[in-house]
Amino acid sequence: MRTKQAIQLALIGGTFGILTTGGLAETVAETLEKGVQLQQNDGDLDEAIKNFKAVVRQESKWKKLAAEAHFRLAECYQAKGDDGGARQHVESLRKNFPADNRWVIKAAGLLPAETNFGPAPWRDGHFYQWVIKLKNGQELGYFLAAEHVVEAGDDPIWESYIVRNGGNESLSRSKYHQNSHKVIDSRWFLKGIADNKTVFGNDGVVRITDSETGEEVDTHDHPRSQDAGKMLYENEQMVQLVRCLNLDIGTQQETVLIAGLSNAVPIEFTMEVTAHEDITVPAGTYPCAKVETNLKQTFYISRDDERRVVMMDLGTAKVVLHGEEAWNSLKPIPLVAEKMGSQVDLPGTVLYWVVADKEEIYRVNLWPTDFAGRDGMFEVNLTKNLIEDAKASARGFAETIMKNAGKKFDEWDAVEESWEELKVDGVDAVAVEVTGRMGEINLHEYQIFAVGEEKALSLRMGFAAPDRDRTKARAKEIVAKFRWDG
16 A cells, blocks of 8 residues: 555656646746846846846756856846956856857857957058078078058058068968957968968858959858857968967967968967067067967067067978068159169069069069069069170060070960060060969969160069959059169
């Protein structure tokens, strides 16, 4: 009898438990719904918070409802201007719920992850020049960077340009907000490999297109990834981000970099300030903070208001600061070959680096900030020793140069040429446009050859197909401004 009675009590208890549980679930759901009503329709944030907190207290039993309550609480605190309170509930979501939970994903868009990045230390038009050296001291190439404001305001928008030439040429541009360093879009060109534009949407979706054809390369929905709670930065912003880091020893920072040229694959990027030491480079001696990264790259940042990148240790090579200057994009750049008695004025919207300085020739790499040239390279050659061979004819001069450059064209799968006779202030000149293909990469060059009484000038510009007309106009402008008599 006792056994039967015990069984009956157990059944009754079980039934009562189910009913009680169902009733409690309904009550919690109603509390959550009432909170949403107070938040969205009545605008009573304080009362809404009370309801959402009541739901959160039941988190151990009602995980799904509690996840939404945490999100709603974060929204309420953010609306009240309490980012600290909002962040507390965003972190609770990230910590206690799966990354693919829809409320975790939505919360990723509310607040960026906290960072140790401070205000941008650079000045409008600042231009840095570094030299890339191997461990044995041999110079391998150069590394340039410049920043300038493109939109003023409470949160100015900047553009940063980075140029590398060390065996291959690459050029990148990033547009970003000064205060958050949040990237808007970027473009990254690596000669012979790719030329991609990347747009970073406010929704966390990253879209990549081919800069030449406009065709979509890839799309990544990062809010749906494990990186949803972290701020995304363009890989090319690495130099700027390290300069904005708190330089106290022990400072650490973790974020995610997106490499547009590598189809927006997320890269975990961690930094730590491990030491303070003095570093001597060609530009001088600076007290620096040593910043070590998980990418096996160590940065030495000057501990002053400028926060210069004094040196980068890349393992196999070092990048050392060579010099800096103010960069005025509106002012033409005069290049003078004093012993030749000549000068050419080049557009001011370029980053430049002199790679040769000889009596017979001056040659300069110029990287247009508007990417008018695909490979970004102008070569300006001024010479006397080829005039006789070319018989003082621009066409003969051009054919002589083109013949000497033939090995380069032999590497292309297909080559086409088109010639144009030019008259520039009475100087005999001819232009040739060369287009070709190497595998899947289309290559374009525009060259002008001019012959004066005592000197000959050649100018070469690479370009992307959409920039064809702009490039030709720029080349003619440069030659027209050339001063044969200095």
